[in-house]
Amino acid sequence: MQIEREIVFPASPDEVWEALTEPERLEEWFATEVELDAQPGGAGVFRWENGEERRAVVREASPGERLVLDWDDEGEVVLELEEVDGGTRVHVVETAPDWSTALELHALAWTPVA
């Protein structure tokens, strides 16, 4: 189970990459407090105002192209960048951790009772 979003920003892939990987830039849009070492194996800690904290490990980091984070609860986020007319297309896929897949099967695997 996953969610998917796609959006074009009027900025170059390099500019978008900075906004996706530099902690002080991530604090402008992703979380309130960010620590991130944006290279494969690097650690990330994200904190929000409501006290929520999520930790992640960087699985892939190809500057200007692709960033993959594994959340410590087993979900993952894939961010892909592509240069297009007028800017950069960002494609986001967040995949749910296993526990929610089990719930999905429960919710969606209903069959009509004869």
Added chain:
Amino acid sequence: MDAGRLRVSRVFDALGDPGRRSLVEAVASRGSATATELAAELPVTRQAVAKQLMSLADAGLLRATRAGRETRYEVTPEPFGDAVAWMVDVGGAWDDRLAKLGQALRDRAAR
């Protein structure tokens, strides 16, 4: 049949068909969608998709809103429980974040 049981029966009928189940998942993963958008990615006609979306809305599984000449659908999380609630929550969080990211990039470009 009372109203509550009729509703449950409609939910089961609506989800008994694999095509309709995958439509619900397709709408949930996008946050919202129109028949035209979904037909572009599925091996079915727009008309067939529109008809199934309408029956899913009748069963209370999708919420329909008019968007110009088209009807836009989103998933009603309540009947599904945690799985679709996850999609709606996480999808909504990304909608907010991407809006803020766009603003941050525009602010920077303006400096």
